[in-house]
Amino acid sequence: MRIGELARRTGVSERSLRYYEQQGLLAAGRTGGGHRDYPERAVDRVIRIQELFAAGLHSKTVARLLPCMRDSDGGPSAIASPRLVADLTAERDRIDRMMAELANSRDVLDQVITTAAEATGPPTPRQ
Amino acid sequence: MRIGELARRTGVSERSLRYYEQQGLLAAGRTGGGHRDYPERAVDRVIRIQELFAAGLHSKTVARLLPCMRDSDGGPSAIASPRLVADLTAERDRIDRMMAELANSRDVLDQVITTAAEATGPPTPRQ
DNA sequence: GTAGAAGTTAACGTCGGTGTCAGATTCAAG
């Protein structure tokens, strides 16, 4: 499939897809005229890349990580080096801390929302 | 207290503290010579600001939210407007989605780490 | 009063994934 269709199916811009290729995250074949030609599996891969970016990983880390992820069809395809394992462990811990902070902030927001609802909303406290 | 001590006690740079003031997030008195003078409660406030930033909120949203948060000593001090409640609700939902993505990515990392550990680590699979 | 630590304002730099525009080329359909 070509870049336009991949963009539509993943919800990722064409600009980003080209960037992913430039960063070595996403391989693409080429037609005679030089247009990119993606295999079906590119869809899953792009989605994974987005998830990892959303988790705050840098493109270089993602590039090292991707070959070690179990493909939708088959096995792990590559084993993480000790160096990579160390880096990924640090990332995982960072993500854990971030999740805790997020839970905290979400509770803060909920409390403000609830307080406002009690003051303005349904219960209509009369006094 | 002055800016240096506040920075030390919160782990936030002086640069950031001045930025917070500029964005209307953190009020400070002034000495005769123009140096900032913070009250004790500034410590808690700075920590909250950091948490909200970590959750991906923008300074303008934090500025609107802060007065509606229950202070460490007393009551809510301000009630969120309907507009603000709507915005905060959107933020809360975004945070929820982000947490789900983070959990997903963390599991991916864990799986790669575990796979590498099984291949290289303690169990030492002999063959 | 004086040296050195600490504080002030102002301005510019950073990072990195992505938006966007320009100009040229390729593809698909009539």
Place this chain on the structure above:
DNA sequence: CTTGAATCTGACACCGACGTTAACTTCTAC
């Protein structure tokens, strides 16, 4: 062929919290 949609490369812009430097002023302790 020709035309219009799609794609290509390359370059510049952006966001936004914060780092960093520069040139000056104020505080503090002796």
